Amino acid sequence: QKVATLPKIEEKQKIVSPAETEKEEPLAPSEALESSPQPPALQTPKKTSQEILDSALEFCQVSYDFWQQGDLPNAIDALDQAYSLILKVNPEDGSEILQQREDLRYTISKRIMEVYSSRFTVANGHNKVIPLVMNRYVERALSLFRGRDRKFFLDSYRRSGKYRPSILRALKEAGLPEELSWLPLIESGFKIRALSRSRALGLWQFIASTGYKFGLKRDRLIDERMDPEKATMAAIAYLKELHQIFGDWTTALAAYNCGEGTVLRSIRTQRISYLDDFWDLYEKLPIETAFYVPKFLAVLHILNDPEAYGFILPPVDEEIETEDVNIDKQVHLRTISKHLEVPYKVLTDLNPALKYNYTPSRPYVIKVPKGKGVVLLSKLGDIPAWHPPVSAYIKHRVIKGESLSVIARRYRTSVRAIMAMNGLKSRRFIRAGWKLKIPTRRYASSKRISLPAPGLKTIGKSAEYVVRKGDSLWRIANRFGTTTKAIQSVNKLNDTYLRIGQVLMIPQDL
Secondary structure (H helix, E strand, O other): OOOOOOOOOOOOOOOOOHHHOOOOOOOOHHHHHHOOOOOHHHOOOOOOHHHHHHHHHHHHHHHHHHHHOOOHHHHHHHHHHHHHHHOOOOOOOOHHHHHHHHHHHHHHHHHHHHHHHHOOOOOOOOOOOOOOOOOHHHHHHHHHHHOOOHHHHHHHHHHHHHHHHHHHHHHHHHOOOHHHHHHHHHHOOOOOOOEOOOOOEOOOOEOHHHHHHOOOOEOOOEEHHHOHHHHHHHHHHHHHHHHHHHOOHHHHHHHHHHOHHHHHHHHHOOOOOOOOOHHHOHHHOOHHHHHHHHHHHHHHHHHHOOHHHOOOOOOOOOOOOEEEEEEOOOOEHHHHHHHHOOOHHHHHHHOOOEOOOEOOOOOEEEEEEOOOHHHHHHHHHHOOOOOOOEOOEEEEEOOOOOOHHHHHHHHOOOHHHHHHHHOOOOOOOOOOOOEEEEEOOOOEOOOHHHOOOOOEEEEOOEEEEEOOOOOOHHHHHHHOOOOHHHHHHHHOOOOOOOOOOOEEEEEOOO
16 A cells, blocks of 8 residues: 655746636546646736635545546545645745644645545444554464453353344444454453443443534433443444544544544644555554554454464353333332333343433333233333432532531521531531531432421422522532523523522423
8 A cells, every 4th residue: 555645846836726717618627637737828826825724625626526436546646636736835924824724734645544444444344444453563472362351252252242233233234344343352242330530431432522423312211332232322423423434443432432522632732644444543542542453453353363363262251132112200120020020130231321220201102022012012011110329418519608607598497407417527618529428307319308497388290499509500400300401401501690589480390
């Protein structure tokens, strides 16, 4: 695989841009690229830097058109023409022009990488689109799996049986490489509740913001990052997006681990103009991210020929066939397991998105073993609704300016009770940021709204609350067991600004 090089241009040669072709008979992109230099007498006056950049941008568009038609040589030639043009930009033309030139240089470099990668990769799920490279980095990863991480590899491989078949089906339907089905082995060891130091969660290790971007919901009771099926669909959408950005799977996988922004910044810092493949930027990436790709390739090498690397693969766990049942009331999985005569652990493993193992009060779809759906529907009327136990305290984060007496009045308790529960020796000394336990007999973790508060008046399924000094949307939502978005939605608030005396509707059922 060769890296595109800049064209050699003689001093008298003129770069022809699409804007300079004859107006009477516009030339096709390929003719524009092949047109010969005009005689000196016909040359137009010297262009400004802005006009040069505009012409270079047109060549980029021409290149894209060629690429879409499968004409890769002409696509590369057009990018070479564009790059030659931006070299003519006057470096003294000001910061705005120079920034445009740098942005265009970056665009050309990235497009070159995409065009070259497309020569060797197709995403139809049947070809080996992820090249099984063997180099010193992959050899190092292989050494780890054969030594220190052998048990992790074998345990992860065994767990894969529960989830990989459904992942394979989703990848095939999406037209993505089947090898990606082994990515959770590196990400989470095929543990559905795996939580990293960076708070990434689930089989595919989504952080909250990325999960939200790709449709994974989370609230007090559920976190869909732990739902294998929904997280798999989100991962497929994200991987597709990354492949469209970078054009090759190894670079896309690095971006999946550390984010596309980190990889793009690494590309920008390269001294070379064009990047041929992932290994050109390997040493510029964060250490953990850089080693992520060799580890994944090492897994593929081992699975392709286990005996060659000294592995005897264990039998995998069986996938459990399931069916969906819509539950319209708050029910604990332990109660369902008794009525269905299904082990409690089986139900919790099938419904890992339920953080506390009970359904929300709104309609919610749970998974049960195949054949048990009809049984559950027939017994659902006999299954009592679940009421979470009453908590002995709530938690309060101290903010600047608060005192124990202020906090005690807010929660209708006593300073002495707060001191006793938190082991405080002085009523005058508390610090902002401390988390205090506030005793209350009437606090229920699932119904914080039932806690009496000044200015709170229940109306139907909502409650009215009068904003007081020191209140914020986050503090109100946290106190009443709802979310800032829910309060904003009910009250049609465009921002988080509150004023003292403002009346808010607080939703009770989320």
